[in-house]
Amino acid sequence: MNRGLKIVLAANLLVLAALVFIYPHLMVGPGKLIAGHKHLETDCFACHAPLMGSRAERCIGCHQPERIGLSTTDGQAIVRTTSPVPFHQKLTEQNCLACHSDHAGTRRFLKQGRFDHALLQATAREQCQSCHKAPGDALHAQISGNCGQCHDQKRWTPATFDHDQYFALDRDHNARCITCHQGNDYRRYSCYGCHEHSLGSIRREHIEEGISNFDNCVECHRSANKHDIRGKGGARGGRKKHDD
Numbered sequence: 001m002n003r004g005l006k007i008v009l010a011a012n013l014l015v016l017a018a019l020v021f022i023y024p025h026l027m028v029g030p031g032k033l034i035a036g037h038k039h040l041e042t043d044c045f046a047c048h049a050p051l052m053g054s055r056a057e058r059c060i061g062c063h064q065p066e067r068i069g070l071s072t073t074d075g076q077a078i079v080r081t082t083s084p085v086p087f088h089q090k091l092t093e094q095n096c097l098a099c100h101s102d103h104a105g106t107r108r109f110l111k112q113g114r115f116d117h118a119l120l121q122a123t124a125r126e127q128c129q130s131c132h133k134a135p136g137d138a139l140h141a142q143i144s145g146n147c148g149q150c151h152d153q154k155r156w157t158p159a160t161f162d163h164d165q166y167f168a169l170d171r172d173h174n175a176r177c178i179t180c181h182q183g184n185d186y187r188r189y190s191c192y193g194c195h196e197h198s199l200g201s202i203r204r205e206h207i208e209e210g211i212s213n214f215d216n217c218v219e220c221h222r223s224a225n226k227h228d229i230r231g232k233g234g235a236r237g238g239r240k241k242h243d244d
Helices: 002-024 033-042 056-062 199-208
Strands: none
Touching: none
């Protein structure tokens, strides 16, 4: 390669490098910004450090974490009706880039369209209904809170709980949740809430069968069929053995 060609190539590279720094939004910009950042379209270094990429510290320069969701960057109060409630104050760290990108053509504003609940403080992860509207179906209409007893925070569906694994809700036992579960705690239950199952009658029937310990009904009974017993043939006078 002759000297003149090398000089031309070097000059072109220098021009390109200069243009990248002078007009980065034209030379290397991956796409448009969201509407709220439109005024920064030509000012890449408002969010990006040279050769270092975007930095959370620059986000916090405009968006104060303690005010996100409560007021705009110019101090105007945000009045919400159906919009998500403020929750940034309950994050474990001020790492904006853990959730947010911006440019259309890369990941857009919320990465992968999914929020990682592990970024929330432990107490906030238990308050699902402070951010999420409760489902309106017949089952969830009976329930308030305690979503984590059935649902995983990584995916809402499918639910991790299968009632039939513990007790099949067939025949007379297809009742409302509060018939057996009280105090909004669905890990606990009582079989003594209906007229057929008083503590006295249950005690008499079990003692006649030689069973003296019957605190946990579903340990033996899998459904309304009283003859369908778990651990049939187990030792009497104590808890029946599981057959699974």
